[in-house]
Amino acid sequence: MALDIAMITFDCTDPDSLAEWWSKAAGGDLNAVAPGNFVMVALQGGPALGFQKVPDPTPGKNKLHLDLHSADMEGEVSRLVGLGAHEVGRNNFGDDFQWVILVDPEGNAFCVAAG
Numbered sequence: 652m653a654l655d656i657a658m659i660t661f662d663c664t665d666p667d668s669l670a671e672w673w674s675k676a677a678g679g680d681l682n683a684v685a686p687g688n689f690v691m692v693a694l695q696g697g698p699a700l701g702f703q704k705v706p707d708p709t710p711g712k713n714k715l716h717l718d719l720h721s722a723d724m725e726g727e728v729s730r731l732v733g734l735g736a737h738e739v740g741r742n743n744f745g746d747d748f749q750w751v752i753l754v755d756p757e758g759n760a761f762c763v764a765a766g
Contacts, residue, residue: 656698657698657699658691658698658699658700658701659698659699659700659701659715659717660700660701660702660703661700661701661702661703661757661759662703662705662708662709663702663703663704663705663708663757663759664704664705664708664757665704665757666687666688666689666690666702666703666704667683667686667687667690667702668756669690669702669755669756669757670683670690670691670692670700670702672734672735672755672756673692673700673702673755674692675734676731676734676736676755677692677694677700677719678694678695679692679693679694679695679699679700680692680693687704688703688704689701689702689703689704690702708757712760713759713760716759716760716761716762717761717762718750718761718762718764719761719762719763719764720763720764720765720766721763721764721765721766722765722766724749724750724751724763724764724765724766727763728751728753728763731753731763732753735755735756736753736754736755736756737753737754738751738752738753739752739753739754739760740752748764748765749764749765750762750763750764750765751763751764
């Protein structure tokens with residue numbers, strides 16, 4: 652038996668605006684399945700991102716986050732910050748692997764690595 656990862660779902664307070672933000676950030680297509688309650692972003696070549704309204708998203712550090720890669724890490728970080736992300740840290744494993752930790756407009760952490 653095998654499983655495919657079809658979607659990664661975020662709990663949030665405003666699924667419409669957060670899905671719109673991620674559609675711009677990741678270059679996906681919006682699908683408002685249940686506007687105001689559940690919105691999907693279809694990504695080419697990967698699982699969809701889902702955004703579901705919950706009364707109070709889990710506080711604290713994410714137990715799961717997205718790792719994004721770009722040949723132009725600094726350019727992508729600048730673009731994402733321009734869209735409304737906030738940089739919260741940088742890390743590396745020496746000169747060979749570096750990444751930037753960001754949060755989206757609702758505080759969900761994700762990373763952009765040089766790749």
